[in-house]
Amino acid sequence: MKVGLLAIPLILLGVTQTGVAATQQGFKRFSVSAGWLHVMPQGKANSFNINTDVANGMRANVGMISGDTILNNIDQAKYDELEATDPYNMNNIIFNSVIKTKYLDEIIKMNLTGNETPEEYDAILQTITGDAQINGLEHWNSNAGLEADNIDTLGIVFDYYLNDNVSLQFIGGIPPKVDLKGKGAVYAPFSSVAYPFPILPTDPIYxxxxxxxxxxxxxDLLITDLEAYDNAASARAWTPALEAVYHFGKSGVNKFRPYIGAGIMYAHYSDIKINSGVENDLIAAGHMIQNIHDGYGGAALEKKLSSGNIVVDVDANDAIAPIVTAGFNYDLNDNWYATASVSYAKLNNVATIRVLNTNTGNELIHATTKIDIDPLITYVGVGYRF
Structure with missing residues (x-):
């Protein structure tokens, strides 16, 4: 299983600059530097776009359900509206006399002996609890999202100089682990009209x-509270970059040489892992959706296990981003130099979360979120020219 939300993300191996040889005869073609790279993401969390395979208006059997469950999920605003217009409305009678007194539980107990076959059991439950028309789960946006945390790693930069002022710079380093912080909680906007105690055409009073x-x-059914966990997800970030850099001043004349650069960064994420608590929450949400398909809408509301084997898959797409840099080199001698820079990359990626039932191959939940990393990167290092 490939995991990693969420999201998930990033890293930038910053932009550093290397210099030129300080000799009167000319400049040196190659240089390499290594140092401390500090990445400070500037982006904010974006909403999740969530879909399930429970279409709006879908009719599903309710099955076993308690009166308390119904009471805890009642649309009180709807009943207040009905009572204001017609205090004797049948819906209000049912709400007050059946649900509040938990009469539903008693009817179920009275009609089940415990000796029924599975088919008989389901038929009795369906007769008592009926079915429901479900809405709200097909598609919605959640204000919860993911943000990348600060990162520190070793940066390594190699330069090839085309002339004394222009170099092509390749940036690499040790791919760091990037932590993704969760922001907010994900709720599913469930609504339903249930039809209990159906009077069937075969009934004499039909x-x-x-x-x-x-x-x-x-x-609003809680799916997961992302802020309840230290990190929602993590990933290993591979972010090589290539820049064209212009160095001001002249080799062998100016020890202090500022520079500017611009180029592109490629970001790839591996070893993506989702927090075990978030994963368990998503598995529970998958069971909720599968229970609806199994004809146990009550079990879905009561967060019971379904017939499915539920797994979570999280992935993050690769990304290409522009990057700009400003910095300076200071010659310590002909070969050694100190370097420092600050860079900014307009980097973002899309994290995709899929909740699957491996027994059927069905995708129960599909969620995506854009992760704006937009990092500000500082680099301090020491280099050698050859």
């Missing part, structure tokens, strides 16, 4: 002109 009893449910 009257097609009488509308079925409707119970209105609505609640």
């Amino acid at each position: 009257d097609p002109s009488v509308p079925p009893i409707e119970v209105y449910l609505k609640k």
Whole structure:
């Protein structure tokens, strides 16, 4: 399983600059420096775009459910509206006399002996609890998101000088581990109209002109609280960069030589890992969706296990970003120099989270979020020319 949200992210191996040889005869073609690279992401968390395979308006059997569960998920605003317009509305009668007194639980107990076959058990439950029309889970945006944390690593920079003032610079280093902090909590905007105690056409009192009893449910269901965990995810970031750099001044004349550079950075992420707590929350959300497909809507609301084998897959796309740098070199002698720089890269990537049922191969939940890294990078090092 390839994990890593979330997100997930980044790193920049900064932009440093190497210099030219301080000799009267000319400049040296090659130089290499190594030093401390500090990355400070400037981007803010973006919302998650979430889809599930429960289409709006889908009808699903409710199955086993307790009166408390219904009560805890009641759309109270809807009932207040109904009561204001018609205090004797049948929905209010059901809400007050059936749900609040937990009569539903008693009816289920009275009709189940414990000796039923699975088919008989499901048929009795369906007769009592009916089905429900579900909305809100097909697609929504969550304000929760991910932000990259600060990073420190060893940067290594190699330069090839085209002339005394212009060099091509390749930037690498030790790929650091990038931590992704979670911001906010992810909720699913669940709503439903349930139809318990259906009167079937075979019932002697069946009257097609009488509308079925409707119970209105609505609640934001917590999927995961990202801020409850130290880090939501982490990844190993590989970020080589190539820049064209212009050095002011002249070799052998100016010990202090400022420079500017511009180029591109390529970002690839490996060893992506999601926090085990977040992963368990997403697995529970997958069971919720699968229970709806299994015809156990009540089990979905009560966060019970489903028939599925639920796994989580997290990935982050590769990215290319522009990068600009300003810095200076200071010659210590003909071969050795000190260097320092500050850089900025407009880097972002997309993290994709997929919750799958491996028993069926179905993707139950698909979520994406853009991670704006936009790092400010400082570099301090020592180099050698040859």
